[in-house]
Amino acid sequence: MSNLSINIVRVAAPLRQQVIDLLRAAIADGRYSPGDRLVERELCETLQVSRPILREALRQLEAEGLVHNVPQRGLEVVTLTAEDVRQIYQVRGALESLAAAEFVARASPEQWAVLADAMAAFEAAAAEGVPSRIRTAKTMVYDTLIAGCGNPTMAQILKALHNRIQLLRGVSLAEPGRLPNTIREIREIYEAMTARDTVRTCELYNEHIASAARVTMQALAAGR
Structure with a gap:
């Protein structure tokens, strides 16, 4: 889960939206597979963004049904039935x-x-x-x-x-x-x-x- 390619251009779009787009693309491309955990600390380090920005992005992905909160595990990519x-x-x-x-x-x-x-x-x-x-x-x-x-x-x-x-x-x-x-x-x-x-x-x-x-x-x- 550390193979996320980073290309944050801080002036091109709001940073939050860039993080959302990057994570959404990573999920769509299969770099994060169904069931993979999304660990905030690792993502903050990889994306080089603050935890509040990351959490806003993750909340948006959760609202879109791409990730969900699993008890005892935290956020992970959804597995569709x-x-x-x-x-x-x-x-x-x-x-x-x-x-x-x-x-x-x-x-x-x-x-x-x-x-x-x-x-x-x-x-x-x-x-x-x-x-x-x-x-x-x-x-x-x-x-x-x-x-x-x-x-x-x-x-x-x-x-x-x-x-x-x-x-x-x-x-x-x-x-x-x-x-x-x-x-x-x-x-x-x-x-x-x-x-x-x-x-x-x-x-x-x-x-x-x-x-x-x-x-x-x-x-x-x-x-x-």
């Missing part, structure tokens, strides 16, 4: 397909251009085959879509949900054959969106989420 996964994907499927349809209806030309760039970056990362870059690029596609849906309430809910989904994304993408299918599914969704076909967009999105949920549940059941 099969039921947690089922519920997460159920909510995600309902909201994200709606967000995609709303993007088609409301997005500005500038937002369409950002989505095109995000798609190109995702496909380039997939071609490189580096898991961390793939996850980052895939998240960029989702974030762009959510930002352009024109519904701040839905965007806020999905953003919080995606923070927990980051715990699962590496599991699904690591399954044999999943990555090519993911690339194909996202490409089909994008093509339906650019064709302004909201019905087809929702259908494809629901299929994509159902496929991701099925693969993730199978991997968890197999202990991977």
